Amino acid sequence: MGRPKPRIIQQQHRDAASKLDVLIIGAGLGGLGAAISIALTGHSVHIIEAASKIGEIGAGIQVLPNSSRVLFSWGMEEALKKHATWPKQCNYIHWKGKQISHMDFHEYAEELGTPFWDFHRANLHLELLNRAKELGATLEVNSKVASIEYETAEDGRTIGVAVLEDGGKRKADLIVGADGINSRCREILLGRADPPVLTGDLAYRLLLNTEDMMKDPELRTFIENVNYVLRGGKQFNMVLLVPDDIPPGQNVAPGNVAEMQALFADWDPRIPKLLALCQSVSKWRLCIRPNLNPTWSHESGAFTILGDAAHATLPYLASGAGMSLEDGHVLGLCLGRLTGTSDAGKKQALKVYERCRRKRTERVVERGNLQQHLYHVHDGPEQEERDRLLRAFSRFNGRGKPAGKEELSEMGVRDEMDPFPWRWHGVGKWLLTYVCEGDVE
Template identity: 55%
Template sequence: MDPLFGDATIQEKARRDEQSRLDIIIVGGGLGGLGAAIAILLAGHDVTVLEAASDIGEIGAGIQILPNAARILFSWGLKDILEPHATLPRKCNFWGWKGNHLSEMDFHKYAHVTKAPFWDFHRANLLDGLLTRAVQLGAKVITNARVQDFTIGTKKSKESSATVFLSDGRTMTADLVIGADGIHSKLRGIFLGKEDPPIPTGDLAYRLLLSTECMMTDPELRDFVDNPQVNYWLGPSVHAVNYILRGGDLLNMVLLVPDDMPAGKTYTVEGGVREMRDHLEQWDPRLGRLAALCDSQSILKWRLCIRPALEPKWSDSSGAFTMLGDAVHATLPYLASGAGMALEDGGVLGLCLSRLTDKSPCSKRKALEVYEACRRERTEKVVQRGSHNQQVYHLPDGPEQAQRDVKFKIFQELDKEWLSEETPMLPNVQETGDDPFPWRYHGVARWLLTYDMWRDVDEKWAACSAPEFMREPLGHGA
């Protein structure tokens, strides 16, 4: 038994005959696209991943993987591939903007309860691990393959397939096309028949990586390296996050501030060190000293947007097209769950497609109905909670902020009492508590960290067989 993952099992690759093996195209080689490729390959289908860029790579910096997503990565056989690149933070701290300690969460104890770790990665390492596993399982990955358009059906197959049209003139047809092309998804607009840009949230993020070598002579900064933890600082309209990556070689630092980028379709620009430091003036001195190490670093500013819903459904009624990840439900990073939701999407879709016994449109429609029934409510809940956290984290100093900080302390004591029980358990329920520390028991832990995609698919698949389920609009009331 694995000490981190308990009795969780690794999925075996299914064998299929021609009558039930789908040819599937995934548009987008990011975390969601490659995760879906792995899950669908394990289900026994053939997968081609089309990536617009010249290689499979990830911009950005750090990423947090919570236990619900870590369990899925383990089930895909990725533990040995990813573990050498992972940091296991001991705990998570919330601080006031002046450096006063607000509250903490013991990640190691929660990992024991949830039977899965809290992992921190450099995004490039996580993506490379997913790519390695997808190729091991037989994925065909094509780069420089920008999809300009797609249609449902061909002259021969009518509505049982989809065809993608690439910018270089190539066309490809598959039994199922999956749009995993990110928050600025082109396929989403084509599917809807209109432009549908993501919605700005009023915030932007400065993201940077620091070599920890220059931190080691400062005792307070060195402690971030010697005792890997996730740290959040909350202040009026602004918050900051940092954590260690790559075995202590790098510090990931993110500063979230009001959006001052020019209006329009610009989403990423170079940021200045001076403007970042200005946001941190009079904050916890440790943050100021970290910012002072950024002189030679390039800093990117990212406009933060969301996609709160896709109506009326995610999939085409033919069963030949669907979407996942940020293309459908992009969220603020304030719940550390955007990537986790994309990985869950891929895992659920793979399990649904594993149940196919033929390639008929009816069978594919049912698989996509169950996929969306499993994913719509949960992902919308994550988007909503991320936006809620934006308000909670950015309260101005005053009575509401003081009340929030009291709650941090009250729920910390309740959390310690619960964890001190002989066998603490997290019930799998949909309740959200009042704890402003979102991942703890009295926050969203009971529905976020406990997600069991296998049970979810079992339950929804059985419900989908009932006539009353089939009469419900896709994704509503299921």
């Protein structure tokens, strides 16, 4: 029998003596998630965002069971179900079209108690924003942060001061930097420039109309059997990973459709057919952020960071957004245990927050780097060994639980050797089963 659904957290009410004023910099998924979790624990939340408006950005996003567990605990299941699609299966296919292995998402979802979900990022983002506002969080746009200062209040508490580029100031008991991979907050915390680390990859991201795909029997199978469809099945999400050729100083650039099509002309014949339906495409440079040392937080206890600002990862585990949501939830849970507003209390809360999150996010970044290599190996002995492992670990499909050490030993394999990362013997056993509340306790 699988796990039960998580308990929905009810909003706490605090008196003035134990309520923090929290300022969140960045209204992305991580910032909004932190706003929800912190507001649920009874603190006051204000979000500032550099953009002039909250608009529709991005394409598809995968939400794994560990992340949907967080969303369920925030009381968002019903609001999100209308936007979500439930993928049935994930197939691992050779670039020439032969299926090597697969994973049944329903099997894992039943065991874990929460689903694999696919969304258009804009839909998930909007519902997070709505939930944050519903809980009392406020939002201010056109507010780009230049620096962070610190003041001492009359009672001796340290107050964080976010200084905006227009000279305005926003004060709070705690400032949370959730400003993404090109984080100004990270550089402020470090006291120096710290650009994202290039990985040599870029992603072509495109959305296709499923109505066009359904006209071709070969393409129809992508929708009916294995899918990454969005918005009620109207759009098919596709991501193509290739070597990075974006000019220096840019992270996103318009793509050339014909150039992209030429790169995949001799692949599985279904791929050129899919790309023939593409009208326009964007290129996204893939970067990472190694974990900050020695800490994610300022010594005063008045400033910390989360999400991509702290530990941006490659997309090969589909876990970048999930780690940001977990960060925000854990931070809120830690702040929920405060009984006052002293610096000592804030420091302890941030210490527990980072202790819960650092090792896990480091492992996600490391495995994402490994998956980059595993997915991109050229045909030859290393590719043949990868495919052998994929087939070998397929024997555990349908069991609903991991195999024991003895059985793995008899096969001559170990835990985490499965190149299919979400299966139990990839990293599924620790990635998908994580419960924020248990870690904080």
